Amino acid sequence: MTVLQIIFLGISVIIVIGALMTVSSPNLVHAALWLILALAGVAAIFVLLEASFLAVVQVAVYIDAISILIVIAVMLTRRAMGETERQINRSWLLAAFAAFMVFSGILSLFSQVPQLANTPSDLVESSEFYIQELGKALVNVDQSIIPFEVASVLLLAAMIGAIFIARPPERAGGDS
Amino acid sequence: MGDPFTLIADFLRDLLLGFGLDPGLTTAILKFVGAAVTATIALTLTFFTIWLERKLIARFQDRLGPNRVGPYGLFQTVADFAKLLTKEVLVPEGADRSVFMIAPLLVVMSVVGLWAVVPFAPTLFGSDINVGVLYLVSIGSVGTLGIMMAGLSSNNKYALLGAFRTVAMMLSYAVPMILTLLIPTMLAGSMGLTKIVEAQNPVWFVILSPIAAFIFYISSLAEVGRTPFDLMEAESEIVAGFHIEYSGISFGMFFVAEFLHAFTIAVLTVTLFFGGWQGPGAEAFPILGFVYFLIKTAILYFVIIWIRATFPRLRIDTINSISWKILTPLALAAVIFTAIIDKLTPGDGWARVPLHLAGSVILIGLTLIAFRAYARSIRKQSEGSGKSLAQTSEAGS
Numbered sequence: 001m002t003v004l005q006i007i008f009l010g011i012s013v014i015i016v017i018g019a020l021m022t023v024s025s026p027n028l029v030h031a032a033l034w035l036i037l038a039l040a041g042v043a044a045i046f047v048l049l050e051a052s053f054l055a056v057v058q059v060a061v062y063i064d065a066i067s068i069l070i071v072i073a074v075m076l077t078r079r080a081m082g083e084t085e086r087q088i089n090r091s092w093l094l095a096a097f098a099a100f101m102v103f104s105g106i107l108s109l110f111s112q113v114p115q116l117a118n119t120p121s122d123l124v125e126s127s128e129f130y131i132q133e134l135g136k137a138l139v140n141v142d143q144s145i146i147p148f149e150v151a152s153v154l155l156l157a158a159m160i161g162a163i164f165i166a167r168p169p170e171r172a173g174g175d176s
Numbered sequence: 177m178g179d180p181f182t183l184i185a186d187f188l189r190d191l192l193l194g195f196g197l198d199p200g201l202t203t204a205i206l207k208f209v210g211a212a213v214t215a216t217i218a219l220t221l222t223f224f225t226i227w228l229e230r231k232l233i234a235r236f237q238d239r240l241g242p243n244r245v246g247p248y249g250l251f252q253t254v255a256d257f258a259k260l261l262t263k264e265v266l267v268p269e270g271a272d273r274s275v276f277m278i279a280p281l282l283v284v285m286s287v288v289g290l291w292a293v294v295p296f297a298p299t300l301f302g303s304d305i306n307v308g309v310l311y312l313v314s315i316g317s318v319g320t321l322g323i324m325m326a327g328l329s330s331n332n333k334y335a336l337l338g339a340f341r342t343v344a345m346m347l348s349y350a351v352p353m354i355l356t357l358l359i360p361t362m363l364a365g366s367m368g369l370t371k372i373v374e375a376q377n378p379v380w381f382v383i384l385s386p387i388a389a390f391i392f393y394i395s396s397l398a399e400v401g402r403t404p405f406d407l408m409e410a411e412s413e414i415v416a417g418f419h420i421e422y423s424g425i426s427f428g429m430f431f432v433a434e435f436l437h438a439f440t441i442a443v444l445t446v447t448l449f450f451g452g453w454q455g456p457g458a459e460a461f462p463i464l465g466f467v468y469f470l471i472k473t474a475i476l477y478f479v480i481i482w483i484r485a486t487f488p489r490l491r492i493d494t495i496n497s498i499s500w501k502i503l504t505p506l507a508l509a510a511v512i513f514t515a516i517i518d519k520l521t522p523g524d525g526w527a528r529v530p531l532h533l534a535g536s537v538i539l540i541g542l543t544l545i546a547f548r549a550y551a552r553s554i555r556k557q558s559e560g561s562g563k564s565l566a567q568t569s570e571a572g573s
Contacts, residue, residue, distance in 0.1 A: 029328055033275065036321070056307045062349070062442035063321055070324060070342065 017026035031085055036063055053131045088154045182299045182462075213289045222436045223253045225226045229435065229481050236485035260431075265423035271421065272329035279329065280422065281428035282322030287437045289315040294443055295370045297453050297466040308369035309357050312444065313350075316399065319433070326430070327418040338417025341492060345405065348499035349398040352391050355507035359388040359514050360448045373452030380451040383530040387539055389449040391503050393476075396444065398495070400437045403484040405495055442476035450476070495551045502543075509539055 018038030025031040039062040046055035139142040185206065227250055235239025242249030242553035263324020267273055293308045305311060342532065361367050363384055364375035372381075384391040417502040419430045446452060450472050450523065453465030465491040490498070513535040521528035 027272075029275070033325070052305050053307050053310070056310040056314050060310060060317060063314070066321075068347065070328065074328065130464040133506070 004048065008045070011041050011044045011048070014038075015045075028073050029070055032066055032073065036066050039063070039066070181261070181438070191218075199412065204534055206447065206475060206486060210228070211292070214291050218291050218436060220309055221431060221439065222432045224256070225439050225477070226253045226256075226431075226435050229438075229484075232478070232481045233485045236482070249472040257428060260428040261425055265424040265426050266421075268331055268421045272331070273327050275329035276421075278427065279322045279326035280426045282325065282427050283319050283433045285437075286315050286317075286319030286322065287433045289318070290440050290444065293369050294447055295373050295452055297462040299462045301370060303367055304370045306366070306368045307368045308494060309361055309372075309448075313354055313357065317350075319437075323418050326422070330418070330421040332421050335418050335420050338420070342418060345401070345495055345499075348393040348496050349405075349503075352499060352503040352507040353395040353399060355504070355511055356388040356392040356395070357448070358511050359385050361517055362511075362514055369447055373447060373454065376451040376454055380449065380454070380527055382449040383529060385449075385514055385536060387536055388514070389445065391507050391510070392448065393441070393445050393509055395499070395503060396441045397480065398439060398499070400434065400482060402438055404487040404490055406489055438480055439473075439477055442473045442480060445476055446472045506539070506543060509542075510536075513539060 015038050018041060021034040022031050022038060025034055039058065043055045043058040043062075046058060048176045067125070138148045139145055186205060188209070192205060208548050230252070231241040231249065242252035245251040251514060267276055279437060292303050293301070293305060293311055295304070323342045324339050327337075327342070328337045330336075350567060360372050360381050363381055364372040366372060366375070419427060422430060453469045455463075455465065455466050455468035459465075514532070515534050517528075517531050521531050
């Protein structure tokens with residue numbers, strides 16, 4: 001076992017613990033913080049894979065986004081800081097079953113991809129090249145510019161919707 | 177002689193290899209030593225910058241400032257920290273103990289982490305990752321998280337208010353800041369900070385895009401919460417904001433992080449817009465580059481203190497409207513202008529300066545026209561409402 005594998009296993013244990021605590025912590029804020037720990041572990045795995053772009057984006061998007069999530073959660077929910085919420089409801093068995101099925105489905109799907117059986121040494125060498133290719137593909141007419149633009153239109157629609165909802169109701173008979 | 181940094185690194189490497197260590201292990205050890213040295217220097221520097229800031233602000237306000245401990249009061253901060261260290265770290269009743277204790281660590285970590293990618297001299301940089309600019313953004317957001325955690329876990333209404341204000345403000349100002357970070361990236365053609373500094377060889381980016389440099393400077397001041405934007409710890413409104421419940425060394429950490437962050441803004445602005453270590457003879461003698469870097473940083477840091485000593489605090493609605501109504505549209509326009517002009521002018525060096533400058537002048541002109549129109553509409557509105565007020569009072573009497 002190499003040093004890299006030991007580090008990988010350590011990070012994986014942290015991710016799993018973080019994920020478990022996210023769903024089992026009775027305190028909403030703690031759950032969000034554990035989620036951040038799990039996502040930071042994923043970023044560390046990206047670093048191990050030399051995918052520094054993905055790692056940095058992971059931290060920027062998720063940690064920023066989740067600190068907002070905490071604020072919204074605290075402002076909108078009752079007893080957010082308390083430990084009174086129940087962790088399970090009636091359909092926990094069903095949910096566990098669904099999660100298990102999705103996980104095993106992904107696992108069996110990945111095990112059929114032939115490249116993944118090999119060691120990813122060639123990927124490590126040229127991760128920067130792949131990122132450049134990804135960037136070009138996103139704005140290339142022949143490749144994926146349409147999904148890219150559709151995604152941005154979707155985000156724009158979401159933003160307009162949010163502004164519309166947050167707008168104060170117009171006063172009846174007001175002059176402004 | 178001119179390059180002590182490589183000399184020291186080579187000496188240490190030879191020493192460790194001489195002990196019969198594995199080359200890979202040697203590199204790992206050197207990286208750890210480098211990280212420890214950088215963090216220690218950064219944190220020790222804070223002793224000096226805190227003294228400098230207090231002294232300068234005292235001068236601005238026609239006082240003497242610290243002048244009892246050591247020559248010119250130089251050891252005042254050391255004494256203050258000795259005091260902070262000996263104080264008890266109190267955890268308030270009903271606080272979220274573990275979150276409360278982790279929060280200051282995260283805040284300090286986010287500031288020191290910024291230093292990891294800054295090239296201080298041609299041969300002196302922590303890590304040259306190719307996504308350096310994005311790294312700055314993501315590490316900065318960890319600090320926001322730390323402040324959030326401090327505010328939420330303190331079990332104090334004022335701390336909570338401070339944390340909410342912080343998040344509202346940091347969100348607003350992250351947008352123009354990230355947009356302006358795109359401009360040096362575009363001009364240099366790379367996200368790595370070392371490449372960005374190298375690309376500023378004849379022309380600094382502040383000449384090519386003064387608007388971007390200005391917006392970056394302002395919005396990173398807001399990100400730290402320096403005085404015109406220090407809503408999160410507005411003493412007259414919410415006592416001390418998010419760190420109201422902290423005492424002893426955990427308060428000291430917030431304190432250090434804040435002052436170090438102010439200095440780090442100067443460091444980053446120099447790196448991104450003012451040519452980093454570039455200067456005459458810096459390529460041949462890296463130590464000269466380091467000196468240039470320090471001089472530029474000192475000048476920008478002085479301006480930060482100057483702003484702190486001069487400007488009063490803004491209101492929360494003004495702060496957010498400055499960001500959303502002025503800085504964000506301006507940054508967007510600057511990004512579009514820079515992208516188009518950068519495509520139009522091939523090559524680099526002085527050849528592309530006139531077009532870029534013309535673009536900046538047009539943008540500044542448009543901004544001024546927009547300000548004028550806005551001011552006129554405000555004036556008209558206030559005149560109108562003043563008239564109607566007068567009419568109602570006449571009618572009432």
